[in-house]
Amino acid sequence: MLWVGLHLPLLSLESFAATLPPEQAVQPLALMDAHRIVSANACAQTLGVQAGQKRATALSLAPQLLLGQADERRDLAALTSVAHAALAFTPAVSLSLPATVLLEVQASLRYFGGREPLLEKLRAALAPLGHQLQCVSAPTAQGAALLSRVQDDLHCAGRSALQQALEAAPLWLLAAGHEHAQALQGMGLHSVGDARRLPRAGLARRFGPGLLDELDCALGDRPDPREPVVLPPAFHSQLELFARADTTEQLLYGAQVLLARLVAWLSAQHAFVCRFSLLMKHEPRWSGAGPKADALRCPLPKGSKKTWGGPAFSWGAESPWVSELEIALAEPSRDATHMLALLRERLGALQLPAPTLELALQSSDISRRPPPNAELFPTPQSEHAGLTRLIERLQARLGREQVQRLMPLADHRPERATAVQPVEPLWLRTREAAALRREQGCSPTPGTAITRPLWLLPQALALQERNSRPLLEGRALQLLAGPERIEAGWWDGSLAERDYFIAQTVEGALVWLYRGRLPLPAGGAGWYLQGRFA
Amino acid sequence: MDALHDPALPLVPPLRADRPRLPPLLPETLHPSLWRAHQLGRSADHALPSGFSLLDAQLPGGGWPRRVLTELLLPHPGIGEIRLLAASLATIQRAGRLVMMFDPPAAVSAPALAELGLDVEQLLVIHTHLQLRPGADRLWALEQALKSGHVGAVVAWLPARLRCERVRRLQLAAHAHDGPAFVLREVAAQVQASAAPLRLALHPAGADQLALRLLKRRGPPLLAPLHLALPPVLSAAALRRAQAGDDASQLPLRAATFINLA
Numbered sequence: 069m070l071w072v073g074l075h076l077p078l079l080s081l082e083s084f085a086a087t088l089p090p091e092q093a094v095q096p097l098a099l100m101d102a103h104r105i106v107s108a109n110a111c112a113q114t115l116g117v118q119a120g121q122k123r124a125t126a127l128s129l130a131p132q133l134l135l136g137q138a139d140e141r142r143d144l145a146a147l148t149s150v151a152h153a154a155l156a157f158t159p160a161v162s163l164s165l166p167a168t169v170l171l172e173v174q175a176s177l178r179y180f181g182g183r184e185p186l187l188e189k190l191r192a193a194l195a196p197l198g199h200q201l202q203c204v205s206a207p208t209a210q211g212a213a214l215l216s217r218v219q220d221d222l223h224c225a226g227r228s229a230l231q232q233a234l235e236a237a238p239l240w241l242l243a244a245g246h247e248h249a250q251a252l253q254g255m256g257l258h259s260v261g262d263a264r265r266l267p268r269a270g271l272a273r274r275f276g277p278g279l280l281d282e283l284d285c286a287l288g289d290r291p292d293p294r295e296p297v298v299l300p301p302a303f304h305s306q307l308e309l310f311a312r313a314d315t316t317e318q319l320l321y322g323a324q325v326l327l328a329r330l331v332a333w334l335s336a337q338h339a340f341v342c343r344f345s346l347l348m349k350h351e352p353r354w355s356g357a358g359p360k361a362d363a364l365r366c367p368l369p370k371g372s373k374k375t376w377g378g379p380a381f382s383w384g385a386e387s388p389w390v391s392e393l394e395i396a397l398a399e400p401s402r403d404a405t406h407m408l409a410l411l412r413e414r415l416g417a418l419q420l421p422a423p424t425l426e427l428a429l430q431s432s433d434i435s436r437r438p439p440p441n442a443e444l445f446p447t448p449q450s451e452h453a454g455l456t457r458l459i460e461r462l463q464a465r466l467g468r469e470q471v472q473r474l475m476p477l478a479d480h481r482p483e484r485a486t487a488v489q490p491v492e493p494l495w496l497r498t499r500e501a502a503a504l505r506r507e508q509g510c511s512p513t514p515g516t517a518i519t520r521p522l523w524l525l526p527q528a529l530a531l532q533e534r535n536s537r538p539l540l541e542g543r544a545l546q547l548l549a550g551p552e553r554i555e556a557g558w559w560d561g562s563l564a565e566r567d568y569f570i571a572q573t574v575e576g577a578l579v580w581l582y583r584g585r586l587p588l589p590a591g592g593a594g595w596y597l598q599g600r601f602a
Numbered sequence: 603m604d605a606l607h608d609p610a611l612p613l614v615p616p617l618r619a620d621r622p623r624l625p626p627l628l629p630e631t632l633h634p635s636l637w638r639a640h641q642l643g644r645s646a647d648h649a650l651p652s653g654f655s656l657l658d659a660q661l662p663g664g665g666w667p668r669r670v671l672t673e674l675l676l677p678h679p680g681i682g683e684i685r686l687l688a689a690s691l692a693t694i695q696r697a698g699r700l701v702m703m704f705d706p707p708a709a710v711s712a713p714a715l716a717e718l719g720l721d722v723e724q725l726l727v728i729h730t731h732l733q734l735r736p737g738a739d740r741l742w743a744l745e746q747a748l749k750s751g752h753v754g755a756v757v758a759w760l761p762a763r764l765r766c767e768r769v770r771r772l773q774l775a776a777h778a779h780d781g782p783a784f785v786l787r788e789v790a791a792q793v794q795a796s797a798a799p800l801r802l803a804l805h806p807a808g809a810d811q812l813a814l815r816l817l818k819r820r821g822p823p824l825l826a827p828l829h830l831a832l833p834p835v836l837s838a839a840a841l842r843r844a845q846a847g848d849d850a851s852q853l854p855l856r857a858a859t860f861i862n863l864a
Binding site: 451454455457458459461462465466470471472473474475476477482485486487488491517518519520521522523524525526546548549570572573575576577578579599600601602 | 752
């Protein structure tokens, strides 16, 4: 057995800072519980703010101090994401509250190429979550958990090394030691080694059996079963913003944290997300009649409130102001930067009905597939993936209908010979199939004579006429070729009976015009310009 | 063009008489981005042949350059600009790469594309001007396509009024774009400075003919316009009619142009 203990010494501060915009996260911060400071960041500590101070003391030392409330649920959500990211390395991951994650990695060592590369990859996988880590590997779970709280980058190869490291560790690490800290100190016991040298019976009588049990678990003399973390089947994570967000730009910082958690959840099951939605809970407003119906799909039905979970999110009797932004990916993805870019474009186009207080990200639509190969040089596959992303990004910002593909239709009327369709996600694949067909030789022969103009006017332009010759911009057109009769559409009600000519303008450009069949309808002009040869 | 026999060239003298005579050190042999004022520039990337040998001879690198913007200025759409580009775009498509058109000036006819030798399956048309924020989206979309580096060729219609630094920004984005990037603007943009290293002004010069002036290139200026015969729309008989018709109308200047060509 080889356990890796990952301790997050600044977990509560970091999970609090995640709810702030980045420019505030570097200011002096402190967390309070029951009117006492429980932790302060480095910037606040240099100003003299320390744990245990009263609120008033801290504020007088640092007036610009940003005080947040310690929130165990928020810390637990952050810690769970770390555990999810760790699940990509081993199935045996367990939490050791308040701020430690334990991984049993003996079975994964060979796959990842040893302990050092594994830890390196683990740190890289956890980097997007933005936590400071202390990492210790030891043969027992309890030993790794205890040592990771005081040491970093320590490896205890065997039980003797673990015993040595533990004996030097301070006694307050143990839960029972923390409880009886004063009595132990009074007896002159400082390190774990000091306590181990005393007779066990006496220790148990004075401090209860808990101290010895803990010690035995840490040293491996006593079984220490751990409850493994189980991955939830659907992802849901939420973030209560410290300050209400008025612009969509401010929401992105929170969304970034949630996306990093989503990626951790995905990587734990080696899956890719196809569709996710960002829920925004807005500040209730009473003045307006209701949220704008065009931007929102809200209010959510009451039955869906349980998806938010937790009693802290009190959904009152009034209709909750929640808007939902659903993002469907063309190609299942696990790339946080790509998803953030899509979210940015979609949020940029969104009008918020009211300032946002909370964010939630949820997803259950995932696809499991082998991860894409990393490539050194660009290949058709990487180009295909890059194109899909480009089209996705363009569609997210411009709208789906603005990215179009063309299809020739079998119709003689020029305005109906082209079908315009928005690009579908699967289009790139069919395009590849079409390219394959072309290579096999069953393709239309390109480069025949040019008979049709490339640019078609959206509406045929009526031309004036002088001496029975059409005029364009007041100058006579010279008819060069034609007539070519197109008579079609009697079956669908828009009959076209036209004689087409190719004509030259004075400067030398070629245009395509037609004359309606005689007799002309009353008031109808004779000549129409329909296209230009580009 | 042959720099070796240029009398104005400062030849590096050999240091000692007994040493073998080294070839003279020419600046253009040092680096592909160095050239002399009377020579055509070259580029590290091989250029894409335009399909017109007359034009290729005058373009630096012998074709449309990759990884830079190419500006084409035209009085109005529909003078043969796509027939000029069609051969090179078809080459890109045959290599399996995508061509993107941004904001074409009119509806694109798919049968006409096929006649020009282009493949509609390898073409995307992107409209950016229908949104709420027209100017910003247009440049953003074009920049994204250039930066991604996965698009084979880009043909974009941009307004004549465009700030210089915007063009420069596009030019920088085009460094990542392995293929030609054509920017089509109105001829009014000619008086503005532009960061595009290749600028051409296009004018119609009669039926199935196009006159090109090279406004800017990496090389010596070219004063005389180039006359290119485009892929023909007109049959031989119609072309004769066009030339005869020009004679008939009172346009002696145009007639003279055609006599020169003949």
